[in-house]
Amino acid sequence: MAAPLEVVVSSDSSSQLWNCTVFDLHSGSSLLSYRGGNSSARTLTVLNGEYLLSAQLGKNFINVWEIQRKDPQQQKIVFAEAIYLWEVSTGKLMAVLTRHYQDVTCLKFTDDSSHFISGGRDNLALVWSLSSVIQLDSNHVAEPRHVLSRHSLPITDLHCGLMGPQARVATASLDQTVKVWELSSGEMLLSILFDVAIMSVTLDPAEYFLFCGGTDGNIFQVSLCSQMLSRDKQFQSGDNGNQVFKGHRNLVTCLSVSMDGTLLLSGSxxxxxxLWDIQSKQSIRCLTHKGPVTNAVIMLAPANMFLPDSRPTLPLPRFSRHVHGTEGDASESGELCVRLGLYTQDETYLQKAATLNSLMNAVTDKSVFGDGENTKVRVAELEEEVQTLKKVNKDLYDFSTQLLSKPT
Structure with missing residues (x-):
């Protein structure tokens, strides 16, 4: 069968029949199910279009499926109150980040994978530069690029928009606020206060609307294009495009928007x-589960998801439990380890843009005004041409004067 463009992938905490299921976005029919265990909230992800991964609920290992296979491979890895970063091609553990003081609740990469943002029960959201974390010096303690510390209670969810390091990030919290941040500077752009704690948050692709799932089952739509929008705002329904989606009877744990920005998916x-029509705010489909929904996301269907005879181009290695470099070098095992260069840490994206702009201006100046001796030669040639034109003009003037003064 031909793969649909977008599909719904969801999971619940019961795992009575399956771990997670793939549904057709428009018909709601079940297309594929993955067996084995159950998935923790906000952990379901697709790796390189070939593997489906999720953290096991309440246990310390990761479920891994080939994207077209129903049965998982288990990767048993011990976790603590930290962020673990592996190199997928080799399985090497590259870094363990212990900057959070309590459990990490959510983690998202930017669309260009240059940065990632983590949120925790310590009320903090941390912005990490990938190049500053992956280093040759294993003794160096990585620090986040920005610490977003304006929440007063644990962070429940976060969403990272488009444009890489220039993206906007939304964080939700039990303190009944959703805050929007500028990733490049770490500055808070907007804080919205609700009447209930917020458990999930997302933006539409155009970033016109912010969607926030509450503990009361309501989904709040906040317009980000209102002319009256202030930095600190209290949500009011019907105020400049703000709306409420009503239908769930319990807290909303996950939200996702389709590529065209017309459909909203929520799990509760x-x-x-x-599945909601965003324009009309009407629920157009209800997908029943056997337990509380832990993951619900609209994603592009990988090309080989519905091809049972296909295989991943590369096998997924076993993930190491020890940080790379603490137990021998890569050269001893004959493996090649690729790391980002340290020079990329010394210059921010804005500084790189300024450097590139100055180089472009230098090239433009050189092409327009010339360079050194060549400029002098060109000026001399132009001056000589001007003198020649002046002489030709004078000769034409004298000739015309003679013709006009000549008696008929």
Whole structure:
């Protein structure tokens, strides 16, 4: 069968029949199911279009499926209150980041993978530069690029928009606020106060609207294009495009928007996932589950998801439990380890843009005004041409004067 463009992938905490299921976005029909265990909230992801991964609920290992296979491979890895960063091609553990003081609740990469953002029960969201974390010096303690510390209670969810290091990030918290940040500077752009704690947050692709899932089952739509939008705002329904989606009976744990920005997917502890038409705010489909929904996401269907005879181009290695470099070098095992250069840490993206702009200006100046001796030669040639034109003009003037003064 031909793969649909977008699909819904969802999971719940019961795992009575399957871990997670793939649904057709427009018909709601079940296309594929993955067996084995159950998935923790906000852990379901696709790796390189070939593997589906999720953290096991309540246990310390990762479920891994080939994207077209129903049965998982288990990767048993011990976790603590830290962020673990592996190199997928080799399985090497590159870094363990212990900057959070309590459990990490959510983690997202930017669309260009240059940065990632982590949120935790310590009320903090940390912005990490990947190049500053992957280093040759294993003794160096990596520090986040920005510490987003304006929340007063644990962070429940976060969403990272488009444009790489220039993206905007939204964070949700039990303190009943959703805050929007500028990733490049770490500056808070907007804070919205709600009447209930917020458990999930997302933006539409155009970033016109912010969607926030509350503990009361409501989904709040906040317009980001209002002319009256202030930095600190309290949500009011019907105020400049703000709306409420009503239908869930329990807290909303996950949100996702389709590529064209017309459909909203939500998952709830009421054991349903709902698909909404954003313009009308109507629920157009309800996907029933056997337990509280832990993951519900709209994603592009990998090309080989529905091709049972296909195989991943590269096998997924076993993930190491020890940081690379602490137990022998890569040369001893004959493996090649690729790391980002340290020089990339010394210059921010804005500084790189300024450097590139100055180089472009230098090239433009050189092409327009010339360079050194060549400029002098060119000026001399132009001056000589001007003198020649002046002489020709004078000769024409004298000739015309003679013709006009000549008696008929």
């Amino acid at each position: 502890h009421d054991e349903t996932a709902r």
